[in-house]
Amino acid sequence: MNIPDDPLNTHVEAWAALLRxxxxxxxxxxxxxxxxxxxxxxWYDVLYELWRAPERRLxxxxxxxxxxxxxxxxxxxxxxxxxxxxxxxxxxxGDRRGLYAVLTxxxxxxxxxxxxxxxxxxxxxxxxxxxPAEAATLAGLLARPLGAGTAGTADTDADAD
Amino acid sequence: MNIPDDPLNTHVEAWAALLRxxxxxxxxxxxxxxxxxxxxxxWYDVLYELWRAPERRLxxxxxxxxxxxxxxxxxxxxxxxxxxxxxxxxxxxGDRRGLYAVLTxxxxxxxxxxxxxxxxxxxxxxxxxxxPAEAATLAGLLARPLGAGTAGTADTDADAD
DNA sequence: CCGGTATCGTTGCAATTGCAACGACATAGC
DNA sequence: GCTATGTCGTTGCAATTGCAACGATACCGG
Numbered sequence: 001m002n003i004p005d006d007p008l009n010t011h012v013e014a015w016a017a018l019l020r021x022x023x024x025x026x027x028x029x030x031x032x033x034x035x036x037x038x039x040x041x042x043w044y045d046v047l048y049e050l051w052r053a054p055e056r057r058l059x060x061x062x063x064x065x066x067x068x069x070x071x072x073x074x075x076x077x078x079x080x081x082x083x084x085x086x087x088x089x090x091x092x093x094g095d096r097r098g099l100y101a102v103l104t105x106x107x108x109x110x111x112x113x114x115x116x117x118x119x120x121x122x123x124x125x126x127x128x129x130x131x132p133a134e135a136a137t138l139a140g141l142l143a144r145p146l147g148a149g150t151a152g153t154a155d156t157d158a159d160a161d
Numbered sequence: 162m163n164i165p166d167d168p169l170n171t172h173v174e175a176w177a178a179l180l181r182x183x184x185x186x187x188x189x190x191x192x193x194x195x196x197x198x199x200x201x202x203x204w205y206d207v208l209y210e211l212w213r214a215p216e217r218r219l220x221x222x223x224x225x226x227x228x229x230x231x232x233x234x235x236x237x238x239x240x241x242x243x244x245x246x247x248x249x250x251x252x253x254x255g256d257r258r259g260l261y262a263v264l265t266x267x268x269x270x271x272x273x274x275x276x277x278x279x280x281x282x283x284x285x286x287x288x289x290x291x292x293p294a295e296a297a298t299l300a301g302l303l304a305r306p307l308g309a310g311t312a313g314t315a316d317t318d319a320d321a322d
Numbered sequence: 323c324c325g326g327t328a329t330c331g332t333t334g335c336a337a338t339t340g341c342a343a344c345g346a347c348a349t350a351g352c
Numbered sequence: 353g354c355t356a357t358g359t360c361g362t363t364g365c366a367a368t369t370g371c372a373a374c375g376a377t378a379c380c381g382g
Binding site: 006007008010011012013014015016017018019020021022023024025026027068119122123125126127128129130132134135136137138139141142143144145146147 | 169173174179289305
């Protein structure tokens, strides 16, 4: 993932580590959820985002942003959750184009059922290897690149501003 | 992604940050590759892994492990790269069940063509927000959980050993 | 040498994803 | 009020993924 001597190599390694860690770890965690007969990870994300939103509801496009999912994919993800009765589509009074996704009681129930397993999986596969301080550092560093949609031209020496 | 007061919350936030960062950033980077008319990110991974392997070749199952891809998906990914002439399947003398994936000249050429764009995307979307020291820290922390396939039962307080 | 079992890569099938096009409605300018 | 343009969510279609089953060896015990 990197070439002879490039001042960016350290960063490239971090990038590779990020891709790999996410891929391997989510796979391990997903496998546990599946083994427990629970739905995929992203279902939990949706339920959780709705749960913590005011009124337990969110406009589609907002939900899409929060879980970083394209509109079209969100439509279908919501289809699935709705079919299971975990959330409902509800018209939006102010804007007749829009819809709310609303968490149902069953949805909240499902969320509570999933969390213990999910939490345990995170603990085992991820948290067990990090101290709380390290976890905080990690979270901070990972959040950094997300803020700046796109930095200026970063060129070879990677620290802009 | 976390519940009232749980000693694991810091870790859970780091976990959430990991998922989100990977999702958002790869999307941004992928978009750049696509805009430049280049193939998806994983193609580069495959080419790179072959390139750095002895003899520019790797057994299928090994390649699968290195890029963290299931066997069946690898078969098809290789199909695609092979169809483009970027690599070739080659019989394995020692084990007649097995195959080698071998990097072709065209494959190496493609790799070199992709890298500058990929590198620049990493620099802009990821590296620009981190100092080299931070990148190194990040890489170290991310690699940690990968080592231990699965720690023991990590329970509520997440710092085993 | 022979069956029993595990490994390697492939394949069928169903589910998910990404992308572009679409209909419904909102908003701005005339 | 009316057209031009943008936003919201949906849909069709092709590509990718995940999972389980399969044929072809390898390897182990007798």
